[in-house]
Amino acid sequence: MAVSCHENKHPVQTEGKKRVLLMGNPNVGKSVIFSTLTKKRVITANYSGTTVTAMKGDLVQAKPEAVLIDVPGIYSLKPVSKAEEAAMTMLNEGADVIVCVLDATNLERNLQLALELKRKDTPVIFLLNMMDVAEKKGIQIDDKKLSSLLQAPVIPTVAVKRKGFNRLIAEINKVISGREHGKQAPLTGAMPPVLIGEEVQTYIEYEERLIDKWERWTIQPITGLPIAILAVLLALAFVVGAGKAVRSVFFLPLLNNYYIPFMERLAGNWTTEGTALYSILVGEFGVLIKAVEWPIALILPYVFLFYIVLSFLEDSGYLPRLGILIDGLLRRFGLHGHSIIPISMGYGCAVPAIIGTRAASSLKERLIISALVSLAVPCIAQTGAFIALLGDHSFVLLLAVFLVSFLVMFISGSVLNKFLKGTLDPVLIEVPNLLVPSASALWKKVMLRTKHFMIEAEIPMVFGILFAALTIETGVLTHVSFILEPLVVSFLGLPPEASVALILGIVRRELAVLPLLGMDLSLAQMFVGSVVALLYIPCMSVFFVLIKEFRIKWALSISAATIILAFVVGGMANYLIHFFQWMTMGGGF
Secondary structure, eight states, X not given: OOOOTTTSOOSSOOTTOEEEEEEESTTSSHHHHHHHHHOOXXXXXXXXXXXXXXXXXXXXXOXXXXXXXXXXXXXXXXXXXHHHHHXXXXXXXXXXXXXXXXXXXXXXXXXXXXXXXXXXXXXXXXXXXXXXXXHHTTEEEOHHHXXXXXXXXXXXXXXXXXXXXXXXXXXXXXXXTTSSSTTOOOOOSOOOHHHHHXXXXXXXXXXXXXXXHHHHHTTSHHHHHHHHHHHHHHHHHHHHHHHHHXXXXXXXXXXXXXXXXXXXXXXXXXXXXXXXXXXXXXXXXXXXXXHHIIIIIIIHHHHHHHHHHHHHHHXXXXXXXXXXXXXXXXXXXXXXXXXXXXXXXXXXXXXXXXXXXXXSSSHHHHHHHHHHHHHHOOOHHHHHHHHHHHTTTOHHHHHHHHHHHHHHHHHHHHHHHHHSOOOOOOOOOOOOOOOOOOHHHHHHHHHHHHHXXXXXXXXXXHHHHHHHHXXXXXXXXXXXXXXHHIIIIIITOOOGGGXXXXXXXXXXXXXXXXXXXXXXXXXXXXXXXXXXXXXXXXXXXXXXXHHHHHOHXXXXXXXXXXXXXXXXXXXXXXXXXXXXXXXXXXXOO
């Protein structure tokens, strides 16, 4: 027998407030609705797997006070992934009312979950979202008839424009105050979703728009693959080109002409030039200089522009379509097309990418994705460092670094698929509508992500720089360089000072690249150093999240594999370059 929501003690702390669950299939707009109703900014994306743990916030204009909880997207009440198990746990903890969001463009698919929720004891309010998109596609829905069939309120909404929200708040207040709908009876004898859809939907002819053609072109291999290649090249060119322009026109002049001279004068007032303290403050790895130069002047422009590109691809609904195109390729190493979502998140940061694997349907798939993201997917800060190091010298070598990343991912994934036990369970890839993103929502997301980057990157980077300065001034680096010299100098062909990059890379991945910027390196050494940094041990935050998700054995295995592979591939690249030089009698590099 189901437990009534009014008798259940809510394990999730709501401080005596009413508890409202926001539920629905993936890609129905729940996160946008949540952020609007709670005035609490959350990162939203037009793909499944975004919200793995619950987000909660005070519901605005709720009387009495209520907490809104954003539940991970699910298709039914029979969980098949960690994310869906989490959703069921939240549902079983009880609620005063459930707000179930339905996609008006895919009503029949959404109705399965709607009917299952109505069979529970908890009152349900349905939001019929994306009504504007449905109308443009020639879909008309009788919301009054749908309300009658579901025996619950149905509110047509357009979440991005806040349409229908006033009525939603009014309906929620009726339920939580006990005035109306508080005693909704569970649904019995309802028609199947297909029949309900036939009853309430009417299709009219409409003229195909350009965006409708793009929806078709982006999932057909003949047109989709060229579009995907063009999109990737344009995105990379935009990030590199615009980032270099912003750096050269704005950040670097401010840094070199004003900030560095000011800090050197300031440090000169505190201490004497040539002393250890002066070097630690404004020397080669001076904290006051590098703590601003590396994260802000060198990396921030690329990070900001990358987040614009990534957020646009997310909100437009293009990423799942890319997953469809490469589904066959990903299956070769034990993944589904939808795995492109956490992998693409890894290009922002590996931590949410690994957590996002909870939406995967098997442990084997989770392990493979986490290993590949940790091994060969550069985070945005490291990507910015690669661009700063190679972008000014050779765009071809920059592309070559990413080519190495893809090759290592393919080979490693194939090996892991062969040796890891487990099966690849069948799964449907969610294909949302191709939409023009909201400019305001896009800007908020980019600013929020950039803010998080600065908070998460700046403090570890300052400690890493301080550590580097201390190792140089105390002479520790000399001893470390001596120990690593056979490997760093003889095998990798890098200068002894590159040892500090390998040490700092443990703290933050981009710190394995940034120290190379101040060294007099050849193009060959820049490329080898970039390859080693790309495949090198994941940073501490990634290591700890691997322990949390998969235990320490798997975290240590991934870390050991990355170190070995980084030096093996880096050494091979060094010897191949020297062989090429020998074959061409010193030409090229």
